[in-house]
Amino acid sequence: MSRIGKKPIEVPADIKVSVDGTVISFEKGKNKPTLDTKGNVGIALDGQVLTFSTNSDDREDRAFWGTYRALAANIVTGLSTGFTKQLEINGVGYRAAVKGKVLNLQLGHSHDINYDIVEGLEMSVEKNVITIKGIDNQKVGQAAAEIRAFRPPEPYKGKGVKYMEEHITRKAGKTGAK
Numbered sequence: 001m002s003r004i005g006k007k008p009i010e011v012p013a014d015i016k017v018s019v020d021g022t023v024i025s026f027e028k029g030k031n032k033p034t035l036d037t038k039g040n041v042g043i044a045l046d047g048q049v050l051t052f053s054t055n056s057d058d059r060e061d062r063a064f065w066g067t068y069r070a071l072a073a074n075i076v077t078g079l080s081t082g083f084t085k086q087l088e089i090n091g092v093g094y095r096a097a098v099k100g101k102v103l104n105l106q107l108g109h110s111h112d113i114n115y116d117i118v119e120g121l122e123m124s125v126e127k128n129v130i131t132i133k134g135i136d137n138q139k140v141g142q143a144a145a146e147i148r149a150f151r152p153p154e155p156y157k158g159k160g161v162k163y164m165e166e167h168i169t170r171k172a173g174k175t176g177a178k
Contacts, residue, residue, distance in 0.1 A: 005041075005065035009050040009073050012080050019045045024072060028079040031135055035072055040064035050076075078135035085144040087130040091159035094151070096125045103130070107151040107161065115150075118143055129164070 011017050016027040024035045024043060037043060041064050042053035050072060054065040077083070089096055089107075097104045103123050105113040117123050121134040121143055130147065134140045144163065153160035155171040162168060 003066075005052055005054065005062070005069045007069065009069070009076055011048045011050055011076055013048060015076060015079050017045060017048070017050060019043050024050070026075050026079060031079060033075050033079070033135070035068065035075060037064075037068050041068050074137045075135075078137060082133055082135055083137045083140045085132045085140050086164040087132070087144055087147055087161050088164050089128040089130065089161050090153070091151075091157075094159070094161075095128070096130055098123050098125055103147070105147070105150060108159075109151075113150050115143075115147060130161075 014028060018025045018027075022037045022039045022043070024037070026033050026035075040055065040061065042055060044051045044053065052065055052069045052072070054061045091108060093106065094108060095106050098117075101117050103115040103117055103125075105115060107113060118139055120136060121132060121139055123133075123143075124131045132140050132143050132147075134143075148161045148163065151160045153162040153166075153168045155169060156173055158168050158170060
């Protein structure tokens with residue numbers, strides 16, 4: 001039995017939820033995300049409480065049960081509070097700046113890297129910290145992973161782009177012993 005799937009989702013009063021067959025629609029202001037369950041799970045909306053049920057005891061159906069519940073919970077969390085990821089840039093001459101809908105990165109390559117900001121995300125740079133905000137957890141995480149991949153942190157000097165909460169295990173360099 002899915003521990004995640006059986007938990008009900010308490011939807012805040014300012015978010016409108018509607019179920020149309022296998023599609024769940026959420027609405028808050030101008031944001032209107034939908035979740036298509038493709039008939040893999042049962043959906044029940046009782047007032048502002050959303051619950052999911054499995055169609056059978058099949059292994060695949062039980063997996064979908066927890067997955068769709070988690071996706072719906074992420075949509076509710078995104079609409080109510082939003083998601084944030086912070087990246088820290090370490091290195092001499094490494095810097096970032098937001099120019100319109102483009103994040104300009106100078107990470108020690110022979111050229112600047114221009115990262116197009118995805119629709120629905122907001123990016124800001126303060127000193128050496130890039131903040132990515134949005135209502136879609138997947139888009140926020142994907143953008144952070146793509147930016148980090150341009151110059152991952154290296155273990156000797158710690159230079160590169162890392163998540164704020166990430167700890168880089170440092171290695172000792174050459175000892176110079178003969």
